[in-house]
Amino acid sequence: MKVSLKVWRQKNANAAGEFKTYASPELNPNMSFLEMLDVVNEELSSQGEEPIAFDHDCREGICGTCSLVIDGKPHGPHKGVATCQTYMRSFSNGDQIVIEPWRAKAFPIVKDLVCDRKAFDRIQQAGGFISVRTGSAPDANSIPVSKENADLAMDAAQCIGCGACVAACKNASAMLFVSAKVSHLGLMPQGQPERYKRVKAMVDQMDTEGFGACTVTGSCEAVCPKEISLDFIARMNRDYAVSLIQGDPKQVAGGGAG
Amino acid sequence: MNLLQRIWRSSLGKKYLMALTGLALFGFVVGHLVGNLQVFGNPELINSYAYFLKSKPGLLWGARLGLLATVAIHVAAAVTLSAANKAARPVGYAGGSAYGSSWRSRYMLVSGLVILAFVVYHLLHYTVQLPAVNGGFDFRSLTARLADGTQVQDVYAMMVHGFQVVWVSLFYLIAQALLFIHLGHGLSSMFQSLGLRNHVWGPRIAAFAKVVSLVIFLGYASIPVAVLTGMGGDYLKNKKAPTPTIETLR
Numbered sequence: 001m002k003v004s005l006k007v008w009r010q011k012n013a014n015a016a017g018e019f020k021t022y023a024s025p026e027l028n029p030n031m032s033f034l035e036m037l038d039v040v041n042e043e044l045s046s047q048g049e050e051p052i053a054f055d056h057d058c059r060e061g062i063c064g065t066c067s068l069v070i071d072g073k074p075h076g077p078h079k080g081v082a083t084c085q086t087y088m089r090s091f092s093n094g095d096q097i098v099i100e101p102w103r104a105k106a107f108p109i110v111k112d113l114v115c116d117r118k119a120f121d122r123i124q125q126a127g128g129f130i131s132v133r134t135g136s137a138p139d140a141n142s143i144p145v146s147k148e149n150a151d152l153a154m155d156a157a158q159c160i161g162c163g164a165c166v167a168a169c170k171n172a173s174a175m176l177f178v179s180a181k182v183s184h185l186g187l188m189p190q191g192q193p194e195r196y197k198r199v200k201a202m203v204d205q206m207d208t209e210g211f212g213a214c215t216v217t218g219s220c221e222a223v224c225p226k227e228i229s230l231d232f233i234a235r236m237n238r239d240y241a242v243s244l245i246q247g248d249p250k251q252v253a254g255g256g257a258g
Numbered sequence: 259m260n261l262l263q264r265i266w267r268s269s270l271g272k273k274y275l276m277a278l279t280g281l282a283l284f285g286f287v288v289g290h291l292v293g294n295l296q297v298f299g300n301p302e303l304i305n306s307y308a309y310f311l312k313s314k315p316g317l318l319w320g321a322r323l324g325l326l327a328t329v330a331i332h333v334a335a336a337v338t339l340s341a342a343n344k345a346a347r348p349v350g351y352a353g354g355s356a357y358g359s360s361w362r363s364r365y366m367l368v369s370g371l372v373i374l375a376f377v378v379y380h381l382l383h384y385t386v387q388l389p390a391v392n393g394g395f396d397f398r399s400l401t402a403r404l405a406d407g408t409q410v411q412d413v414y415a416m417m418v419h420g421f422q423v424v425w426v427s428l429f430y431l432i433a434q435a436l437l438f439i440h441l442g443h444g445l446s447s448m449f450q451s452l453g454l455r456n457h458v459w460g461p462r463i464a465a466f467a468k469v470v471s472l473v474i475f476l477g478y479a480s481i482p483v484a485v486l487t488g489m490g491g492d493y494l495k496n497k498k499a500p501t502p503t504i505e506t507l508r
Contacts, residue, residue: 006352019352069351069353070353071353071354072351072353072354072357073357073358074357098352098353100351100352100353103347103349103350103351104346104347105345105346105347105348106346168357168358170343170347170356170359170364171343171346171347172343172346172347173343173346203268203269203270204268206269207267207268207269210345210346211269211346212269212342212343212345212346212347213269213270213272213273213339213342213343214269214273214450214451215343215363215366215447216363216443216446216447216450216451217356217358217359217360217363217364218358218359218360218363219356219357219358219359221358222357222358222359223357223358229457230450230460231455231456231457231460233450234449234450234453234454234455234456235453235456236270236453237270237273237274237450237451237452237453238452238453238454239453240268240270240453241270241274241452241453244261244264244265244268244271245261247261
């Protein structure tokens, strides 16, 4: 099969970008979308043209590095898979495929289809962790966790931080990502000590990064390769309201150490 | 930073304000509908109700100012949020966008702004009773007498008169259709924004929003439709015929 690609080309963060159309060489329908780009790039370099830059790493749907808005939908036509697990058999011979980078002010474009997702790292650094002593591993199951909460926490923890939620949202909102990170720790006993401090810090960082607000359109949930639910956003909203009402901790003279 | 500043500066905080003011406005929409549906009873029913409202100026103005503040917060939060949302995506997509979004959610700002314009018109029409926005007719000249003999404004005749003008009814129906879209999304998002939704209540809340928004639409739309199909026509005709007043009876 052969397809034609309409691809966003942009030399660097400051250059103006534009769409360019390329005809693919003969493809195997069982190639992944990224393998197809590899083949197209081989040909581009053999012709002395700059290959198309795109993000990729594990290519098995768990690292969250690949991106690409394919024909208007992040991660391509299927539900619950990332671009790396989208195969050319999902397209027809002769199709024109439009490939764009994630579009958000908080995700500036580095080159072509590669955008800078460090905003997500900064949100994680603001509170997406628990503070524990390192050392010997604790006994398994020494802290009881209800089955329901364990399952919910695992659902939230599936988030691979790819940013498809931001790419799909008409407001470029990062609420689904942040809510997954807030919830997966907030549902576990180990996450309780920093639960409200965490949600406040992460949401405030999200606002600082310039992501939009949630208008509950449901786009993020629809494109998420890990099918993270909008319910987590409600959970985050609830926790953030509690943290607002709690206010800042009481100032204690002498550092509060006794 | 105090709580109010924190709420206003946070995107989530503004969504709480949207939800809470939206809830208050929803309460008004329901109350106003129940009041208006009295038009289907005896003309004296709605006339005495209107007289009752106007006879408590303290409560009336308290409610009016409260509603004005609520609308102001709702609109200010909506406009600033959507400006921030637009700024969050400076360059759009070529290959279509808004994949998987519910259609109601995409028209919240535009439906809201048209409803706001309608509310301004509606206030000029029936509250300020500006003759200029109603084909030159002065509603204040319509009076009626209650059973106890009090002379009051004939609100029943005013509603019939107002809705007999086809374009007025049409604008009213368009605004109600937009309110139907707005509430269909807003009533369920309200719970989401306040965090009062989970996998159990999610489907129930979505169904509640759809049913309630439809009931409200049918309720409000029934009034101009009834007037346009003849309700109250005879009442107005009888009114225009010279009726004995106190003076002529003397």
